[in-house]
Amino acid sequence: MGNSVITRSAVDSAAIAGVENVRFGMVVRSVGKAGLLATPLTAYFFLWAPILLLVLFSFNDSRAVDMWRGFTLRWYTNIFSGVMGTEARFSTELMMQALSNTLLVGLVSTLIATTLGTMIALSLARSNLPGKRIIDGLMFLPVVIPEITQGVSLAIFFKIVFDFLDSSTGMRAAPGFGTIIIGHVAFNISYVAIVVRARLANMNPRLEEAANDLGANTWQTFRRITLPLIMPGIVAGGLLALTLSMDDLVITFFNAGVGTTTLPMFVYGLIKTAVTPEVNALSTLMLVFSTIVVGVSLMLQNRYTERPYTRQ
Amino acid sequence: MADAKVELIDVHKEFPIRAGEASAVRAVHDLNLDIYDGEFFALLGPSGCGKTTTLRLIAGFEQPTAGKILIDGRPMHGVPAFYRPVNTVFQDYALFPHMTVLQNVMFGLQMDRVPKQEAQRRAVEALELVRLPNAMNRKPREMSGGQQQRVALARAIVKRPKVLLLDEPLGALDLKLRREMQLELKEMQQQVGITFVYVTHDQEEALTMANRIGVMSSGELLQVGRPEEIYESPATRFVADFIGETNFLNGTVNTTDDEYAYVDVNGETELAGMWEDSVKPQQQVTLAVRPERIAIRPYNEAPDDSDRSARAEETNTIAGHVVSVHYMGTDTRYMVRVGGGQAINVRVQNVLGQRTTSFKERDAVILNWGRDSTRILTH
Numbered sequence: 001m002g003n004s005v006i007t008r009s010a011v012d013s014a015a016i017a018g019v020e021n022v023r024f025g026m027v028v029r030s031v032g033k034a035g036l037l038a039t040p041l042t043a044y045f046f047l048w049a050p051i052l053l054l055v056l057f058s059f060n061d062s063r064a065v066d067m068w069r070g071f072t073l074r075w076y077t078n079i080f081s082g083v084m085g086t087e088a089r090f091s092t093e094l095m096m097q098a099l100s101n102t103l104l105v106g107l108v109s110t111l112i113a114t115t116l117g118t119m120i121a122l123s124l125a126r127s128n129l130p131g132k133r134i135i136d137g138l139m140f141l142p143v144v145i146p147e148i149t150q151g152v153s154l155a156i157f158f159k160i161v162f163d164f165l166d167s168s169t170g171m172r173a174a175p176g177f178g179t180i181i182i183g184h185v186a187f188n189i190s191y192v193a194i195v196v197r198a199r200l201a202n203m204n205p206r207l208e209e210a211a212n213d214l215g216a217n218t219w220q221t222f223r224r225i226t227l228p229l230i231m232p233g234i235v236a237g238g239l240l241a242l243t244l245s246m247d248d249l250v251i252t253f254f255n256a257g258v259g260t261t262t263l264p265m266f267v268y269g270l271i272k273t274a275v276t277p278e279v280n281a282l283s284t285l286m287l288v289f290s291t292i293v294v295g296v297s298l299m300l301q302n303r304y305t306e307r308p309y310t311r312q
Numbered sequence: 313m314a315d316a317k318v319e320l321i322d323v324h325k326e327f328p329i330r331a332g333e334a335s336a337v338r339a340v341h342d343l344n345l346d347i348y349d350g351e352f353f354a355l356l357g358p359s360g361c362g363k364t365t366t367l368r369l370i371a372g373f374e375q376p377t378a379g380k381i382l383i384d385g386r387p388m389h390g391v392p393a394f395y396r397p398v399n400t401v402f403q404d405y406a407l408f409p410h411m412t413v414l415q416n417v418m419f420g421l422q423m424d425r426v427p428k429q430e431a432q433r434r435a436v437e438a439l440e441l442v443r444l445p446n447a448m449n450r451k452p453r454e455m456s457g458g459q460q461q462r463v464a465l466a467r468a469i470v471k472r473p474k475v476l477l478l479d480e481p482l483g484a485l486d487l488k489l490r491r492e493m494q495l496e497l498k499e500m501q502q503q504v505g506i507t508f509v510y511v512t513h514d515q516e517e518a519l520t521m522a523n524r525i526g527v528m529s530s531g532e533l534l535q536v537g538r539p540e541e542i543y544e545s546p547a548t549r550f551v552a553d554f555i556g557e558t559n560f561l562n563g564t565v566n567t568t569d570d571e572y573a574y575v576d577v578n579g580e581t582e583l584a585g586m587w588e589d590s591v592k593p594q595q596q597v598t599l600a601v602r603p604e605r606i607a608i609r610p611y612n613e614a615p616d617d618s619d620r621s622a623r624a625e626e627t628n629t630i631a632g633h634v635v636s637v638h639y640m641g642t643d644t645r646y647m648v649r650v651g652g653g654q655a656i657n658v659r660v661q662n663v664l665g666q667r668t669t670s671f672k673e674r675d676a677v678i679l680n681w682g683r684d685s686t687r688i689l690t691h
Contacts, residue, residue, distance in 0.1 A: 209371075213400045216423045217392075
């Protein structure tokens, strides 16, 4: 009897110890889980809080960015109506001019960069150029070079070219849309090429051979097989280039001329004096626009989700 | 003699030096081959033997470094793949993922500017031929491997090519489906009458399907012949080893006559075999004999009439003892060590009540087999 009691209590205490161990483990695990959850939440907070505040204050019925005084769409209507606030710092006309400049630069540079970037990606993927690896590596350079370096180096380059043109032919040239567009193309080619190259690398080379085999010549093969299959990459690369171009301030700033103020430059000019609610409203609109572009890009990519190369 | 549909004359293919390779890769070497109209020709060999390169040379995806290729009598030098009267079924099918099954099959016809209605009618016919009449509007990725394989076949066959090239088309399918497709393909080939050039590393596939087989190794074509020729009279040790199971016995030639060479395999036993390349006395040779051609009986027993070898004087006889016994269901395999230390595998079919299944390890046995089942190989 005694033995069995002892045994039982020993079993009980062992069981209790076991339970406590399990409890301890659960605590550790839940702390870990909370930590895992907290980390991204903190990161997202710092990422999104300023943006949320900006959006919030764009609807705040107060010129001072301090506290909430009620909802208004005043700043939005101000942007478009041209009606100035008490301090007339915001000109709708200038903003619209900056917007159309941005769109011009963005669309033209995207078109050129997408075409050239796609061509580079194709030639790197399909040909056996000597030094292909070096060219491949150089393609990544604009992605890692600091923007300020690119901006300054382009500005110096253009100055040298313009001086040379002036002294040799007497042609007078100045920075303007041309220089901005060239600058944007220069860094966007890389982004497009990288995205398209990834798509091409995933493409089964047998598909092109199969098309050839079925009687399609090189152009028909490109038109009917290669192009449709890499189109999602081209579109994604193009939309990326468009957003990058429309957001760019540094390179644009160093290579702008008279009358080529883009929207980021315009906003930068506004906050040099003070942060006005109109800036908040304008930035919110730019945010909405970017979100829509990215959304469209994702939708297009989903539509083409065809995995290009599956091997059973 | 049938017309040669595809002629390969002294074809040589080298791939240029790439990073990490010491010298140019010799993929195909001095290849001479005629493939006849309407035949099912299998190019057989282990991976890397040059069989796929040969196929790609015929298709026009690669250009030979030297030599000539003729298709239907026309030299193919400088003719790009899209002008050649051949179509290919790729190993991974290479179906266009952004097109439906019907669009895939119609693609080749559209490239030939066949009117749309006719193209569609022919594509539907081709899909019916491969037994996929109801899949026209599906995308390739929605289909199983076997179905994709059929679409690839329909796409290649719809243009009625002079020659259909197939690069291990069944390699990705499971065994059961592969067996079914082998029979179907063979049937279809007879039905449409197109010359098939079929690349495979599966010897069984080649033996069951092909009219003739070409065995390749290290870029060289070792032997071309009907399946039974390849199986019964392998020209080299490699062919004998690659196709089916073979016993090899090393020995030295004692004497020769018109048909046979008499070979000493262990200093006491002389075995005879049919020679093809001329052999001289004292030459080192290899005897090859298939395991299923060998009869096995207890050491102290005279051969009975049911033995596979006909008469005693036309029979090779050698004594040994059983080293291992493996029961395999339909047959039993014995490994027998003979005098001199060489081992011979024997395969005996399991027939109900037959006592041959009763050998044990260490039993002393006599092996015998016909001289005509023995090949003398010099390389």
